[in-house]
Amino acid sequence: MAYGGPSMNPPALSGAVPGGSSNLKQVKLDRESELRIEVSDEPLRLRVVNGTAEIFGAELPPEIWRTFPPRLKFAVFTWYGATIEMDGVTETDYTADETPMVSYVNVHAILDARRRFAKASTSNDSESPQGPRVIVVGPTDSGKSTLTKMLISWAAKQGWKPTFVDLDVGQGSITIPGSIAATPIEMPLDPVEGFPLDMALVYYYGHTTPANNVELYKTMVKELAQVLERQFLGNPESRAAGMVINTMGWIDGIGYELLLHAIETFNASVVLVLGQEKLFSMLKDVLKSKSNVDVVKLHKSGGVVARNRDYRKVARSSRIQEYFYGLSKELSPYANTSSFSDVQVFRIGGGPQAPRSALPIGSDPVSNPLRVTPVNIEERDLLHSILAVSYAEEPDQIVSSNVSGFVYVTEVDVLRKKITYLAPSPGALPSKILVAGSLTWLESH
Numbered sequence: 001m002a003y004g005g006p007s008m009n010p011p012a013l014s015g016a017v018p019g020g021s022s023n024l025k026q027v028k029l030d031r032e033s034e035l036r037i038e039v040s041d042e043p044l045r046l047r048v049v050n051g052t053a054e055i056f057g058a059e060l061p062p063e064i065w066r067t068f069p070p071r072l073k074f075a076v077f078t079w080y081g082a083t084i085e086m087d088g089v090t091e092t093d094y095t096a097d098e099t100p101m102v103s104y105v106n107v108h109a110i111l112d113a114r115r116r117f118a119k120a121s122t123s124n125d126s127e128s129p130q131g132p133r134v135i136v137v138g139p140t141d142s143g144k145s146t147l148t149k150m151l152i153s154w155a156a157k158q159g160w161k162p163t164f165v166d167l168d169v170g171q172g173s174i175t176i177p178g179s180i181a182a183t184p185i186e187m188p189l190d191p192v193e194g195f196p197l198d199m200a201l202v203y204y205y206g207h208t209t210p211a212n213n214v215e216l217y218k219t220m221v222k223e224l225a226q227v228l229e230r231q232f233l234g235n236p237e238s239r240a241a242g243m244v245i246n247t248m249g250w251i252d253g254i255g256y257e258l259l260l261h262a263i264e265t266f267n268a269s270v271v272l273v274l275g276q277e278k279l280f281s282m283l284k285d286v287l288k289s290k291s292n293v294d295v296v297k298l299h300k301s302g303g304v305v306a307r308n309r310d311y312r313k314v315a316r317s318s319r320i321q322e323y324f325y326g327l328s329k330e331l332s333p334y335a336n337t338s339s340f341s342d343v344q345v346f347r348i349g350g351g352p353q354a355p356r357s358a359l360p361i362g363s364d365p366v367s368n369p370l371r372v373t374p375v376n377i378e379e380r381d382l383l384h385s386i387l388a389v390s391y392a393e394e395p396d397q398i399v400s401s402n403v404s405g406f407v408y409v410t411e412v413d414v415l416r417k418k419i420t421y422l423a424p425s426p427g428a429l430p431s432k433i434l435v436a437g438s439l440t441w442l443e444s445h
């Protein structure tokens, strides 16, 4: 794994534990330094034995062992010094004393002041000051998700309930990839569990890159923004806490247009640009006419680990597995079989809008990216597809409706006209309307 940069120090080990197993080791961290860890293929146990330390903004309780799953990459940071104990063999672990954490926490302090200002002047008037709407942008592997987590956890630690918005359909921080989602955060994030799903507002776009259907992606981003806007109007507490929006790492061409679209759609007031000068100056320039938008450049942490295509593919697959089986396979999904006639599967986009003969001469029968078409289960191979269970009551509401969850198609029996799927909860699905995209999964156990 390519580490490096000025912030790399040799591992700082202080005294092996006498009589302990050879896998037990203690690391002493000086103030404002961090222990960067890549977990190996085996889980790792870790605890704080002295001082205070946090993982991406969430403080670790003293003395208590936590188990971190295989391949997780993270840092244990301390503001005032700490001793960490690890039990297990890591892929890598080293300490670093050069981190951008002070600049990150300074951003937090400014956001906090804006929240307090918004809270002090809270009225239900839509013109009154609002909490910050922060959007984090930058190329892939610049540490966007990590910074988002820190800002959210630090805010929650101070009693705010900020809204986290995830626009990155490639990874899926709140729920499975292919979705855009938002959720209020009430407590610092658990370093292993991540973002909670129970109160999330989820839209299923269905693909792991916005390139598959740019119009649909934009439409769903807009839907989500409008719903949050309405919720903020009725909830001064959320409104004062504001939002933190995580974006995808696609920053060129259409990707850049989509960032601008998100900034505008969510009325972002703070744009945090991580690790790229060019993107920073482009955004600064294009947003200079907006006096209420601050564009701030921040350094990427030397600890951010670059992840290749294969890693991302595996990570997506684990996210889906986690949705159905839980983080450590503690859940068991329910297998259900329905007749083809009991469910209605739709897809969005594609297909000609109208036959050429019906269009004015010279115009092209472009496909309609928002068109909702029924899927013939007998004809289209849905085996191994992830389908979203829509809240839409009618097919024409599908694009603008959020979803209650997902099912995974494990068998399609064309002869008996039956479809079998895994669902996270038992009983009938909350809706007959299911939405297919291009997301599939091969269960590996």
Ligand SMILES: Nc1ncnc2c1ncn2[C@@H]1O[C@H](COP(=O)(O)OP(=O)(O)OP(=O)(O)O)[C@@H](O)[C@H]1O
Pocket: 034, 035, 036, 037, 072, 073, 074, 075, 138, 139, 140, 141, 142, 143, 144, 145, 146, 147, 168, 171, 247, 248, 249, 301, 302, 303, 304, 305, 306
């Ligand atoms: N200081 C650090 N020490 C160790 N690992 C870190 C550190 N900062 C980030 N990481 C890890 O590096 C990886 C990439 O970081 P992150 O997910 O924040 O990047 P990103 O810009 O959001 O990526 P993407 O392009 O997928 O959106 C993650 O696994 C994260 O946990």
